[in-house]
Amino acid sequence: MRVVQHLADLYRHRALVWALVGRELKGRYRGSAMGFLWTFLNPLMMLAVYALVFKFYFKINMENYTVYMFTGLLPWVFFSQALIGGAGAITNGRALVTKVAFPQQVLPAVQVAANFINYLLSLPILIGFLLAWGVPLTPALAAFPLVAALHLLFIYACVLLLATANVYLRDTQHILGNLMQLWFFLTPIFYPMWFLAKVPAVLAIPVRLNPATHFTLAYHRIFFEGAWPRWDHLAIIGGLSLLLLWLAVAVFESRKDFFAERV
Amino acid sequence: MSRRTSIEVRGVVKRFARDFMEGGPAASWKSLLARAAGRGGRRDVITVLDGIDLAVQRGTTLALIGQNGCGKSTLLKIIAGIYRPDQGQVRVEGRLSSLIELGTGFHPEFTGRENVYLNGAILGLDKAEIAERFEAIAAYSGLGEYIDAPVKTYSSGMYVRLGFSVAVNVDPEVLLVDEVLAVGDEAFVRKCEDKIHQLRRAGVTICLVSHNLGLVERFADEVVWLDGGCLAARGQPRRVIDAYLEKVAASEDSIRRQSCAQADIDGQQRWGSGEVQITAVRTTDAGGGERAVFSTGEAMTVEMDYQADGAPRDLVFGVAIHNAAGVLCFGSNTKIDRAELPEFPSRGTVRLACSRLDLVPGTYFLDVAVVSTLDTPYDYRRRVASFAVRSPVADDGVYRPPHTWSLAARDEGGE
Numbered sequence: 302m303r304v305v306q307h308l309a310d311l312y313r314h315r316a317l318v319w320a321l322v323g324r325e326l327k328g329r330y331r332g333s334a335m336g337f338l339w340t341f342l343n344p345l346m347m348l349a350v351y352a353l354v355f356k357f358y359f360k361i362n363m364e365n366y367t368v369y370m371f372t373g374l375l376p377w378v379f380f381s382q383a384l385i386g387g388a389g390a391i392t393n394g395r396a397l398v399t400k401v402a403f404p405q406q407v408l409p410a411v412q413v414a415a416n417f418i419n420y421l422l423s424l425p426i427l428i429g430f431l432l433a434w435g436v437p438l439t440p441a442l443a444a445f446p447l448v449a450a451l452h453l454l455f456i457y458a459c460v461l462l463l464a465t466a467n468v469y470l471r472d473t474q475h476i477l478g479n480l481m482q483l484w485f486f487l488t489p490i491f492y493p494m495w496f497l498a499k500v501p502a503v504l505a506i507p508v509r510l511n512p513a514t515h516f517t518l519a520y521h522r523i524f525f526e527g528a529w530p531r532w533d534h535l536a537i538i539g540g541l542s543l544l545l546l547w548l549a550v551a552v553f554e555s556r557k558d559f560f561a562e563r564v
Numbered sequence: 565m566s567r568r569t570s571i572e573v574r575g576v577v578k579r580f581a582r583d584f585m586e587g588g589p590a591a592s593w594k595s596l597l598a599r600a601a602g603r604g605g606r607r608d609v610i611t612v613l614d615g616i617d618l619a620v621q622r623g624t625t626l627a628l629i630g631q632n633g634c635g636k637s638t639l640l641k642i643i644a645g646i647y648r649p650d651q652g653q654v655r656v657e658g659r660l661s662s663l664i665e666l667g668t669g670f671h672p673e674f675t676g677r678e679n680v681y682l683n684g685a686i687l688g689l690d691k692a693e694i695a696e697r698f699e700a701i702a703a704y705s706g707l708g709e710y711i712d713a714p715v716k717t718y719s720s721g722m723y724v725r726l727g728f729s730v731a732v733n734v735d736p737e738v739l740l741v742d743e744v745l746a747v748g749d750e751a752f753v754r755k756c757e758d759k760i761h762q763l764r765r766a767g768v769t770i771c772l773v774s775h776n777l778g779l780v781e782r783f784a785d786e787v788v789w790l791d792g793g794c795l796a797a798r799g800q801p802r803r804v805i806d807a808y809l810e811k812v813a814a815s816e817d818s819i820r821r822q823s824c825a826q827a828d829i830d831g832q833q834r835w836g837s838g839e840v841q842i843t844a845v846r847t848t849d850a851g852g853g854e855r856a857v858f859s860t861g862e863a864m865t866v867e868m869d870y871q872a873d874g875a876p877r878d879l880v881f882g883v884a885i886h887n888a889a890g891v892l893c894f895g896s897n898t899k900i901d902r903a904e905l906p907e908f909p910s911r912g913t914v915r916l917a918c919s920r921l922d923l924v925p926g927t928y929f930l931d932v933a934v935v936s937t938l939d940t941p942y943d944y945r946r947r948v949a950s951f952a953v954r955s956p957v958a959d960d961g962v963y964r965p966p967h968t969w970s971l972a973a974r975d976e977g978g979e
Contacts, residue, residue, distance in 0.1 A: 316685050316689070316690035316691060317686060317688075319685075319691075320682050320684075320686070320691075321682070321685070323682075324669075324682055327674070327678075328671050331673040332673055396669060397668060397669055397686065399646065400646070400664045400665045400668045401644075401646070401662065401664075401668055401669075401687070402644050402645030402660075402662075403688075558647075559648070561641070561646045561647050562647055
């Protein structure tokens with residue numbers, strides 16, 4: 302199986318993945334006065350901005366709105382940063398791709414892994430917020446590893462496709478940057494799902510079909526609502542993610558031999 | 565593949581799309597749309613390697629030589645597994661390390677130590693393996709306490725030293741080297757060469773690409789000359805290098821002759837009364853063909869066409885050869901040499917034939933003159949032509965007498 306072979310290659314080069322993830326994480330804030338603290342400061346600041354805008358300017362009225370938004374915002378940051386970083390993984394990895402032979406899925410995987418670790422590191426802040434707002438923590442949190450694993454799978458598949466596309470069409474990166482903006486608003490992060498009742502049904506369709514919506518809802522349930530995720534929905538997006546992964550690996554593997562001469 | 569073969573290359577063909585060759589890194593949506601609409605046309609393809617067969621025996625050193633763009637670096641990258649050949653196969657047996665670039669993946673903000681771990685991982689070592697080698701790597705790099713400073717503070721020499729130290733300490737069984745030894749200071753280059761020697765003795769198979777033919781001759785057991793993507797020659801270093809130099813000289817020759825025809829040699833001067841004029845000067849080889857590049861020890865003839873008003877008499881023709889530093893290497897004329905020449909016709913060609921040109925490699929300039937027996941200059945042309953001497957031996961000075969070295973034992977204790 303191609304997918305198994307692909308992942309086995311990745312696993313065999315885990316030392317390289319870790320070294321590059323370390324480089325990515327440590328290098329990101331090296332030289333800045335706050336250093337690694339930015340890992341925590343960045344999401345907090347973003348939260349402050351969105352909370353200000355939506356709570357006070359748009360006056361979204363909802364109980365524990367700030368924590369609700371934070372619950373969805375953190376996985377979104379993971380998702381969007383991984384996609385944007387991952388899209389350029391091969392093209393920005395030119396120095397490695399053209400000089401050393403290694404399984405090139407390492408580069409997109411590093412982007413996904415580094416952003417995932419950032420996400421995990423920001424979770425304690427989320428827990429702190431939940432406790433401070435008096436949102437109870439429940440056993441449903443045990444579903445987090447499963448939700449995160451499926452999310453990871455989905456993101457990795459997207460990143461493989463984007464990284465490949467960007468080798469051939471450098472415009473991908475730029476288009477993606479703008480697309481993420483739209484995608485963000487089509488995901489129930491700063492508004493709850495019942496908000497959709499206020500818009501025409503046609504406009505609600507993209508939100509409901511959006512895979513990111515269902516990951517966000519799953520996170521909302523386990524962190525914010527203290528309920529188990531909708532298993533049926535989870536099964537569907539899990540299945541879709543696997544299908545997407547299969548496709549992405551097929552595309553990536555068929556093109557990767559040409560990356561060195563294309564980047 | 566026999567058990568003694570480390571690298572085997574069979575029928576390798578590599579083509580690059582022309583848009584890649586022209587430096588366009590990737591298509592744009594526009595060109596993609598154009599192509600989809602059938603207006604982009606089909607893309608041109610350049611064949612960089614055209615059916616290469618090679619086998620490198622375990623523990624031997626192979627050097628790839630050839631002019632820029634001959635495909636040698638591409639071949640090395642195919643052996644390294646970075647490029648995929650369009651046709652043919654490559655098999656490498658044993659742990660491969662490539663010195664295609666030193667310090668690949670170094671992060672400027674990281675310390676030397678952190679970068680050793682990073683670079684080691686890129687070269688295929690895990691953390692424990694690097695930790696095991698770390699002391700050796702740090703010691704070999706000679707960076708001392710700088711190993712804990714960010715590499716962005718390093719000089720380029722220090723950077724390269726660290727990169728080289730990591731690469732040669734991964735204990736490769738097959739080592740690919742692409743022209744990286746050309747960097748660094750004299751001491752470092754020597755150290756690198758020592759290390760390569762040491763690896764050779766340890767039975768490492770080495771494949772190197774270099775323009776430094778002296779280095780190639782010192783290291784290689786076998787040399788492969790690539791020309792236009794094909795194997796032009798392979799075999800014993802001396803023989804292949806000589807063949808290669810001959811080819812280079814020939815192509816250089818035509819370029820040099822073109823530029824000489826435009827008479828753009830610096831410092832050209834001409835004076836004299838003009839009663840007799842030297843109208844053309846040529847340098848030719850033993851066969852009489854016009855040449856501007858000679859090998860040390862080859863025959864060279866200087867030809868001067870002249871024309872005179874009326875019947876000239878008492879003419880003295882002279883030739884002087886200066887090297888690039890302006891040192892007079894040779895100067896003589898028909899009077900000094902007491903040349904027995906017949907009556908001068910009003911138009912003619914005077915030839916100075918040297919049976920051996922024992923000059924060291926370099927660029928030389930010709931002065932020619934025609935004067936009267938009383939030293940009145942009729943036509944004196946300074947730096948009228950230039951030629952180059954090429955040699956596989958980079959000896960120094962001005963003159964190279966034909967020579968040999970020998971050794972004899974001296975019996976001192978027996979009396």
